[in-house]
Amino acid sequence: MIKQLIVFVYMGVLLLLNSIFSDKVSLVLHSSDQVEAGSEIYVEITLSKSDYESFARFQQEIPAGLTPIPVNTANADFSFSDQKIKFIWLKLPAEQEITISYKLQVDQRLKGRFNLDGRFSYIADNERKSVDVTPKTIVITPSPSIDPNLIVDIADFKPLVTTSYILADVNQVKCIRQTPYKTNGLNEYVVNILVNKGNKEKFAKIQETIPAGFTAVSIDNKDAIFTFKDQTVKLLWMNMPNDPYFVVSYKLVPEPEKTDKPNLAGTFSFIENDNTLSIDIEEKEVNLTNKSSENLLAVLSSMTSTTKLSEPITQPYNHSGKVTIEIAESALKLLRQDTKLTKMLEPETGVYYRVQIAAGHKPINIDRYFKKYNLDKEVRTEIHEGWRKYSVGSFYVYKAARDYRVHVWNTTSIDDAFVAAYNNGARITVQEALMIANHDWVR
Numbered sequence: 001m002i003k004q005l006i007v008f009v010y011m012g013v014l015l016l017l018n019s020i021f022s023d024k025v026s027l028v029l030h031s032s033d034q035v036e037a038g039s040e041i042y043v044e045i046t047l048s049k050s051d052y053e054s055f056a057r058f059q060q061e062i063p064a065g066l067t068p069i070p071v072n073t074a075n076a077d078f079s080f081s082d083q084k085i086k087f088i089w090l091k092l093p094a095e096q097e098i099t100i101s102y103k104l105q106v107d108q109r110l111k112g113r114f115n116l117d118g119r120f121s122y123i124a125d126n127e128r129k130s131v132d133v134t135p136k137t138i139v140i141t142p143s144p145s146i147d148p149n150l151i152v153d154i155a156d157f158k159p160l161v162t163t164s165y166i167l168a169d170v171n172q173v174k175c176i177r178q179t180p181y182k183t184n185g186l187n188e189y190v191v192n193i194l195v196n197k198g199n200k201e202k203f204a205k206i207q208e209t210i211p212a213g214f215t216a217v218s219i220d221n222k223d224a225i226f227t228f229k230d231q232t233v234k235l236l237w238m239n240m241p242n243d244p245y246f247v248v249s250y251k252l253v254p255e256p257e258k259t260d261k262p263n264l265a266g267t268f269s270f271i272e273n274d275n276t277l278s279i280d281i282e283e284k285e286v287n288l289t290n291k292s293s294e295n296l297l298a299v300l301s302s303m304t305s306t307t308k309l310s311e312p313i314t315q316p317y318n319h320s321g322k323v324t325i326e327i328a329e330s331a332l333k334l335l336r337q338d339t340k341l342t343k344m345l346e347p348e349t350g351v352y353y354r355v356q357i358a359a360g361h362k363p364i365n366i367d368r369y370f371k372k373y374n375l376d377k378e379v380r381t382e383i384h385e386g387w388r389k390y391s392v393g394s395f396y397v398y399k400a401a402r403d404y405r406v407h408v409w410n411t412t413s414i415d416d417a418f419v420a421a422y423n424n425g426a427r428i429t430v431q432e433a434l435m436i437a438n439h440d441w442v443r
Contacts, residue, residue: 025049027058027120027133037143037151038108042071044101045133047120049092054123055431058087058100063114065107065157072101077429088431092122111142112153121435128435173198174300175206175268175281178288180252180261189252189262190219192288193281196245196300200270206235206248208266208281213258219249223361225383226250233266238383245296247288345382345391347425351437353401354380354391355408356420363388373412377404384427391420398434 028046035041045058058076061084062068068085070078076087087100117135121128142151174196180189193206206224209232210216216233218226224235235248252262266281286299343366345354357370357379370379370390377392392408395401401419408417421433428436 025052025120025122025129025131027118027131029116029118029133029136031116031136031138033137034139034141035104035106036141037106037110038145040069040103040105041138042101042103043116044099045118046097046099048097049122050096052122052124053092053094055434056089056092056120056122057431057435058118058120060085060116060118062104062116063154063157065110065154066114067105067107069103069105070101071103072099074098074100076100078102088429090431106140107157108143108146109150109152110140110154110157111151112155113137113139114154173200173268173270173277173279175266175279176286176288176299177264177266177281177283179283179285180264187254189214189254190249191216191252191264192247192249193266194245194247194286194288194296194299195268197240197270198244201240202238202271204237204240204268204270206233206266206268206281208233208264210252210264211262213255214252214262215255217251217253219251220247221250222246222248224248239385245300247291247296343378343380345380348394348422349424351396351421351423351433353393353395353398353430353433354420354422355393355401355405355417356389356391357408357414357417358390359387361387366390373414375408375412389420398430 026048028048030044030046032041047058049056064083068080073087074089075093076089079086079088085102092098115135115137118133119130120133121130123129140154142148174194176194178192178194180191182188183190191208195206197204208216210228212231214231216228221235222237222241223239224237227234227236233250254262264281264283267278268281269278271277284299287295288299357373357375366379366381375392379390379392381388381390383389393401393404395404398419398421405417405419408414419430421428421430423433423436
């Protein structure tokens with residue numbers, strides 16, 4: 001009898017220990033302790049996640065001068081922006097232990113040491129939990145092939161455009177116009193403008209004054225809003241192209257009696273630290289018809305920019321959340337002047353969700369296009385990543401948005417509607433929204 005009791009107690013202890021340790025989530029980071037500047041280092045994170053299969057996120061912040069390249073994502077969505085690496089799972093893999101990995105490319109001008117840490121966040125019992133990885137210190141040894149005068153400590157490094165033209169100083173914002181030229185024997189002039197935007201991402205504007213007797217027509221606007229009015233060409237971006245440098249083009253069509261070449265004057269304006277800055281567009285005898293990276297970099301490296309500060313803007317947003325920067329206001333004004341785009345999406349406060357039902361590059365008449373679907377909520381549009389995106393509803397709980405998405409599927413022919421998430425008017429992933437708002441994930 002006593003022997004059986006001891007066996008039962010022993011089994012109970014084993015079951016208790018198993019339940020305690022089976023729920024343990026842990027992270028281990030593996031990498032070399034040292035790397036030479038100009039080369040790369042392999043980073044691997046082993047995640048013991050127990051039986052959890054909820055949505056989750058692993059995030060690391062890395063110093064400027066390091067560029068990550070994913071190797072093994074374990075079915076996560078990998079992203080890198082604002083010096084943050086993110087692995088996001090809508091649903092974790094079934095395996096109790098998973099491994100993610102990436103390579104870090106080290107800028108050849110670096111030296112010094114940096115720490116790699118990271119945090120894994122997940123949902124357990126409808127609560128958000130986090131586990132931090134033990135930091136790893138990595139030493140960068142200087143590259144022997146780089147002039148010592150160009151080498152900087154990683155703690156002092158500021159990101160430049162990644163290119164072999166180290167001395168070209170192409171990190172400065174520049175804007176260059178190729179001298180307008182005739183093409184294909186036509187009495188028309190092509191205008192090519194090279195923009196080096198550096199790390200600028202949001203609102204920007206090109207504005208050019210066109211001589212009387214010419215009409216401007218867009219050729220390649222790189223997803224900008226192109227307008228020509230009162231002999232002024234404007235290209236407005238709510239979100240700039242991803243490429244650090246690119247070429248936009250338009251053509252000038254002269255009236256029949258117009259025979260002289262056009263003389264143009266223009267500026268490129270952008271946002272820097274909540275101020276509107278502008279530079280003059282410099283016209284040069286350069287070849288921008290060749291849009292290879294090598295040619296564009298060679299053109300940029302030969303130029304120096306002259307930046308002038310316009311009147312400062314104290315804050316980019318007012319208390320209502322509406323953009324107050326002059327460039328953004330100009331873009332929104334032009335959008336609203338377009339009768340096909342009168343229902344612009346206004347930002348709201350906090351985390352919320354909408355159901356996206358369509359997207360395209362060309363403007364449409366919203367009322368006319370979506371009338372056939374008999375939707376019971378108003379369709380609004382926004383410019384995002386170069387697309388015009390159309391969505392309905394405003395839901396502060398994910399489940400309500402998910403249910404309305406199913407309603408759209410069941411009552412219309414729109415079978416690809418999905419939930420989009422926002423935080424103070426900016427698009428984020430649904431997973432991030434759930435974590436920020438601490439909402440439950442609904443399977």
